[in-house]
Amino acid sequence: MTTTEWAGAAAIVDGPGGYTGIEATPEWAEEVRRLARERNATLLAHNYQLPAIQDIADHVGDSLALSRIAAEAEEDTIVFCGVHFMAETAKILSPNKTVLIPDERAGCSLADSITADQLREWKAEYPDAVVVSYVNTTAEVKGLTDICCTSSNAVDVVASIDPDREVLFLPDQFLGAHVKRVTGRENMHIWAGECHVHAGINGEELAAQAKSHPDADLFVHPECGCATSALYLAGEGFVPDDKVKILSTGGMIDAARATGAKQVLVATEVGMLHQLRKAAPGIDFQAVNDRASCPYMKMITPAALLRCLRDGKDEVHVDPAVAERARLSVQRMIAIGNPGGGE
Template sequence: MWKARRNAVILAHNYELPEIQDIADVLGDSLALARAAARTNADVIVFCGVHFMAETASILNPEKTVLLPDLEAGCSLADSITAEQLKSWKRDHPEAIVVAYVNTTAEVKALSDYCCTSSNAVDVVQSIPEDKEILFLPDMFLGAYVKRMTGRNNIHIWMGECHVHAGIQPQQVDAVINQHPRAELLVHPECGCSTSSMHLLAEGQLPTNRTHILSTGGMLDFTTHSTATEFIIATETGILHQMEKANPQKRFVAANPNAVCPFMKKITLQKVLDALRNMQHVIQVQDELRARAKTPIDRMIAIG
């Protein structure tokens, strides 16, 4: 009732609580949700994710009302670099192109040339002339993945991390592989095990045909279309709900069952209802900042 009354759309990230995923009009990773926010005809966007995602939706839709049901839904990765730190880094590399993972504040985006998500980071970097120096921020694991996949040595990587993904360690993945030797291994490039997984792949110590480094959206597509029946999932555990729902005949095993983001679990059904009923909490970005932050976001949406 309240959603119809407000002409609202509910966007939810793949890591949200199962009951939030189930009521979403659009469910996806950061790139899919950014695209959905850019094209919606709704007057109100209820963003079930974390603060930087709602901020991105507001940047893309200044004429719409963007609601974040819980203001405490933050992001440790976005907090790992500030605008002042980026300004200092840019002064050290004045000719560099800045590629910012979408998990950043509007202030950081406004100082960047491109945004990207895990699903199009490689494509974004490959779109930049090879002779251009690149500052990639803030995730060091995704940065290492992009550097390896593009073969570019002129990429400088910020040493930030998502504390949840960083907690998925190589030894945990090895233990689960030993327990499920025939399972497909799906690794998110933000994970602490991603760099070692790439190295082990190159060294032939992981099964080449059964190890896949994918975005969350890529993981969902892969598990749905693969003929395999067992999968080891190395990312935040919230995504398992969708996988199991879409593929009840298949088995999904978390590489680390404790890889749970407390920020992504802040939003509840009651908070969504309260947001719609009371039109809270409105996320807005000032016009001057929004204009500067929108350019790298538009580039992200257009690539990949």
């Protein structure tokens, strides 16, 4: 079966929310697989993608883990089903491969919360500071960074820096607050950026859910606005300490397999529930906020993926000089010894 013979391929529609018109049928899956083989492509999907996209992918995980897989893959083409900064990171680590994203309009409110020019101005205010950037940033920002970090290793990265050096931590204010709390570092300046989805998962919701599910574990992503509230609930005895876990997406998968709880409340983007339920099918995973869905992640639709493989769209390019500087900041992070599991 070729794409032209498959009637469904003609139905792709480009709308304001992305490409639509295609359902994730067995015929769609067969055609995606055929086109991937034809392009010698490997399909990578982030944990926040639609379940159908996760299920068709060769690899599912967090952005940094997937970028490492991209660098090691034998295939010439990487199709990154995620948001744009993730595909950029894959290109940075795999400069000689073709990297495609099914819809280049799939951005990120967190990555957009600081520009390269803003970082240059901030660095000028603190010329001797060490710049630590979360991987959820653009290639240009990574190129101005001393050391990158992930949510799982941000504490270790900051702790590795000379305690007398000031630190500029960006862009996520909630992850920064978590790192500052754990390290006790006073000379740490935090950029006031946020992921609009994670910021919308608030402490009031978390407290209400914890109260109504007293035996549940709490898995909380440190980007969430409710991370501090989760620790407060534990500190005040409303929730047992051992039930509150501040985790990256990769850390949530590991914790899901290890927990003895029958129910887990999850504070992160709702796409994560699909992988958690696959990792530990005997556990009842529930979203703290079932409206916490990233519209950018959901732009990678079955129609967008089919278009990507059919037409070779959209290719991701990173200026070689920017990529070289950005690669150094990622490599410095990995050299610390705990590259972490990604965001």
